[in-house]
Amino acid sequence: MYKEIRLSGTGGQGLILAGIILAEAAGVYDGHEVIQTQSYGPEARGGASRAEVIISDDAIDYPKVTSPDVVLVMSQQACDRYGHQVRPGGIVLVDDTNVSSIPSVEGAAVVTLSITEIARHDVGRQVVANVVALGALVGATGVVTPEAMEQAILARVPRGTEELNMKAFNVGLEKGREARARHETT
Amino acid sequence: MESKTKIRLMQGNEACAEGAVAAGLRFFAGYPITPSTEIAEELAAILPKVGGKFIQMEDEIASISAIIGASLTGVKSMTATSGPGFSLKQESIGFAAIAEVPCVIVNVMRVGPSTGVPTAPSQADVMQARWGTHGDHPVVVLCPTSVAETYTLIVEAFNISERWRIPVVFLMDEGIGHMREKVVIPDSGELKIVNRLRPTCKPEDYLPFDADAGDGVVPPMADFGTGYRYHLTGLTHDRTGFPTTKRPEVDALIRRLCSKIDKAKQEVTFVDEVLTEDADIAVFAYGITARAGAKAVRDARALGISAGLLKAKTLWPFPEEHVERIASKVRAIIVPEMNMGQLVREVERASKGKTKVISLTRVDAEPISPDQILTALKEV
Numbered sequence: 061m062y063k064e065i066r067l068s069g070t071g072g073q074g075l076i077l078a079g080i081i082l083a084e085a086a087g088v089y090d091g092h093e094v095i096q097t098q099s100y101g102p103e104a105r106g107g108a109s110r111a112e113v114i115i116s117d118d119a120i121d122y123p124k125v126t127s128p129d130v131v132l133v134m135s136q137q138a139c140d141r142y143g144h145q146v147r148p149g150g151i152v153l154v155d156d157t158n159v160s161s162i163p164s165v166e167g168a169a170v171v172t173l174s175i176t177e178i179a180r181h182d183v184g185r186q187v188v189a190n191v192v193a194l195g196a197l198v199g200a201t202g203v204v205t206p207e208a209m210e211q212a213i214l215a216r217v218p219r220g221t222e223e224l225n226m227k228a229f230n231v232g233l234e235k236g237r238e239a240r241a242r243h244e245t246t
Numbered sequence: 247m248e249s250k251t252k253i254r255l256m257q258g259n260e261a262c263a264e265g266a267v268a269a270g271l272r273f274f275a276g277y278p279i280t281p282s283t284e285i286a287e288e289l290a291a292i293l294p295k296v297g298g299k300f301i302q303m304e305d306e307i308a309s310i311s312a313i314i315g316a317s318l319t320g321v322k323s324m325t326a327t328s329g330p331g332f333s334l335k336q337e338s339i340g341f342a343a344i345a346e347v348p349c350v351i352v353n354v355m356r357v358g359p360s361t362g363v364p365t366a367p368s369q370a371d372v373m374q375a376r377w378g379t380h381g382d383h384p385v386v387v388l389c390p391t392s393v394a395e396t397y398t399l400i401v402e403a404f405n406i407s408e409r410w411r412i413p414v415v416f417l418m419d420e421g422i423g424h425m426r427e428k429v430v431i432p433d434s435g436e437l438k439i440v441n442r443l444r445p446t447c448k449p450e451d452y453l454p455f456d457a458d459a460g461d462g463v464v465p466p467m468a469d470f471g472t473g474y475r476y477h478l479t480g481l482t483h484d485r486t487g488f489p490t491t492k493r494p495e496v497d498a499l500i501r502r503l504c505s506k507i508d509k510a511k512q513e514v515t516f517v518d519e520v521l522t523e524d525a526d527i528a529v530f531a532y533g534i535t536a537r538a539g540a541k542a543v544r545d546a547r548a549l550g551i552s553a554g555l556l557k558a559k560t561l562w563p564f565p566e567e568h569v570e571r572i573a574s575k576v577r578a579i580i581v582p583e584m585n586m587g588q589l590v591r592e593v594e595r596a597s598k599g600k601t602k603v604i605s606l607t608r609v610d611a612e613p614i615s616p617d618q619i620l621t622a623l624k625e626v
Contacts, residue, residue: 087428096426121541
């Protein structure tokens with residue numbers, strides 16, 4: 061297994077933390093090799109924010125994502141910049157709460173889900189949109205096991221927010237699975 | 247120290263901080279600068295918990311002065327910075343070299359000169375790390391290529407500085423400093439820890455720079471504040487520590503200081519070889535660039551090109567024996583660097599004309615890609 065994953069959106073959406081949690085799920089709990097990198101500097105504040113994770117069964121030589129298998133886009137700007145950069149056979153997961161112009165990418169599955177809206181209404185707090193996104197990512201792609209992701213989330217979130225975050229993860233997981241199934245039947 | 251599990255996802259800077267504490271670091275003084283700041287942040291949290299001290303000084307010069315002072319009291323000490331701060335610390339690195347004060351200086355390289363690009367990697371300080379301070383002086387420069395390696399190599403940095411009483415420069419780059427990788431934290435028992443040799447004589451008999459009281463190269467070092475009173479200076483000095491300009495004494499001091507590197511060479515040289523056994527073309531790389539080099543070499547093998555990688559984790563003393571050995575059996579050595587071509591000159595010198603040496607440079611604030619190296623491998 062060798063998977064490149066890019067999480068992209070706007071600074072403040074919690075995508076850097078999401079990247080770290082995804083990497084910990086893959087590396088610490090699923091036992092794969094893993095590398096996580098992220099955008100720094102002016103880029104990371106307010107503008108486009110980006111976290112990247114490489115998951116592999118073997119040692120990973122080069123740490124940068126060059127041709128992602130999975131792309132999460134949570135803003136229009138991120139979608140315009142990264143939405144088309146996906147490997148043939150890959151998956152683009154689009155948060156259509158924030159993205160109105162949905163890309164169509166030849167050879168890749170574009171799966172849409174109202175991630176931020178789900179966080180706001182189904183979970184009750186917009187701040188957990190990143191954890192809903194992680195759930196959706198696991199549901200739609202299976203890059204890590206749900207058990208590993210659950211443990212990784214619980215190890216990182218502030219004390220007292222475990223229940224809220226587990227709810228966000230489980231709702232995301234279910235919706236992600238549905239969205240993927242919906243995509244495959246259409 | 248907080249211990250979650252043995253397997254952790256760690257940032258390079260975090261591994262540098264935690265590895266240093268595992269090596270025995272108990273005093274850190276620094277002034278924050280991107281991309282090294284996480285080292286200071288981490289140590290501000292960890293050191294008080296292990297009975298150590300963290301202090302944010304008013305600037306970089308004060309920071310290195312503080313660690314030299316702390317080390318003189320017998321405490322393992324370190325500072326961390328990036329290019330602009332590393333330039334400021336140069337004079338004091340020379341003081342640490344002549345006064346023989348063990349200390350570790352971390353430079354997480356970013357694009358220079360001057361303030362350059364704070365958030366992007368570079369490898370343009372490799373010559374400065376060796377020759378940044380004036381005068382002939384001993385210094386060892388280590389350069390990790392992964393987060394896990396950062397943890398274990400910083401331990402070596404402390405060991406070398408303690409064993410030889412020299413400043414050791416730990417040269418990281420923004421790529422390694424900021425990326426996160428899985429690290430299996432070694433048990434403390436698995437790490438070899440070296441402490442400086444201390445005098446066994448009575449305080450009144452102590453000659454602070456008498457190497458013959460040690461192994462002939464490194465004098466035993468007394469902790470300030472324990473009754474062993476001695477004079478310390480950046481001027482050339484005799485065995486008592488007092489200044490001298492007597493020609494034979496000046497000569498003996500400079501030669502002894504510099505001889506540390508020759509004596510230490512074997513034990514401080516860390517080089518990994520990947521697929522070099524049957525290689526007829528080699529890549530010489532270090533730091534983040536060695537990662538691209540490893541990928542390029544494997545990709546080349548898949549295309550039927552017999553490529554191998556020489557990964558240098560010790561940059562100074564330059565691993566010339568390794569390079570010469572490879573040079574005598576390959577058609578060419580490609581040297582990718584994120585600078586205008588600095589260590590390539592050392593590779594050329596060490597190759598002694600036995601093979602073609604090709605410089606590959608990149609200075610646009612992006613890491614050299616595996617494809618860039620692969621293209622060069624195909625063209626040779």
